[in-house]
Amino acid sequence: MSEAIEPWIEELLQAGLGRDKMTDKQRRIVESAIEVFAEKGYAASSTSEIAQRAGVAEGTIFRHFKTKKELLLSIVTPTMLKMIAPFLLREFRDVLTQDYDSYEQFLRAMIENRLLFLQKNKSLIKIVVQELPFHPELQEQFVQVVLVKVKERLEIVIGKFKAEGQLADLPVMTIIRLSASAIMGYVLTRTLYGTREGADWDDERELEATIGFIMKGLAP
Known part of the structure; x- marks a missing residue:
């Protein structure tokens, strides 16, 4: 290559x-x-x-x-997704196993981790994003091998902050969906647009706006 x-x-x-x-x-x-x-x-x-x-x-x-x-x-699939599940989880492990004082602190660590992962594995993201909508067999493998395992770990982290009263009393999956939608919106827009020469993009402003949006929306 x-x-x-x-x-x-x-x-x-x-x-x-x-x-x-x-x-x-x-x-x-x-x-x-x-x-x-x-x-x-x-x-x-x-x-x-x-x-x-x-x-x-x-x-x-x-x-x-x-x-x-x-x-x-x-x-x-199956070779790559069977390999990529532990690969993703290994990349994710440092974020998901740390102790955080707040959900906001966790979000910042999550975003930093995902940006680094995207920068190191651009072609992987392109192939998965491009092909998942058109290949049902890939969708099933991705859900079963990747999302289910990541969700298990996120449930523990989010459950902790819910129990501490830091987050709204919503189902854990709803909190994951709302948080992930905002984070991926920021990360993908930054990756595809914000890094282009001459782009009208203030990274610190967009990051703070994204985290503020999530925290206000999930406030108890």
């Missing part, structure tokens, strides 16, 4: 496909597929372009992956 390899890609390549380690050609195919899928999306990608970037014949792709869809699924 043209840039420094992202951490999740390196882990995927080392894990291999199924039980077997990847051959050099398989590695090049997978790396090129990730690059093309992230740039253009699955529908607009072609196996011929993937093969060209990988430096292999197009027929070589089909010796390892029967179809373009199988190539996508080999990257995203």
Whole structure:
């Protein structure tokens, strides 16, 4: 790939496909597929372009992956999502296992963690965001393997602040949804727009506005 390899890609390549380690050609195919899928999306990608970037014949792709869809699924599920659940949780663990004095303090740590994760794994975010709405099998894997495990940990953190009277008496899932919507709105807008040269974006102002919005909305 043209840039420094992202951490999740390196882990995927080392894990291999199924039980077997990847051959050099398989590695090049997978790396090129990730690059093309992230740039253009699955529908607009072609196996011929993937093969060209990988430096292999197009027929070589089909010796390892029967179809373009199988190539996508080999990257995203089950191999990637089975790997990415512990990867995400490991990245998230420092935030979810710390003791915080307030929900606001927790939110700040969460946002900082997500920004760092996005910066280090841009192609992963692009592929997941682009392809999840169009592939039911990916949606099911993502919910079962990733969201359920993250939700379990968030429930403990949020339950603590509810018990202390810091948050409104709402279902934990409602608090997660409202908080996540605001955080992802800030993080994605900052990533896609705020980092562009000449963008009218005051990062500190937007961050404080986001946290203030969540805290006021969830005040008891």
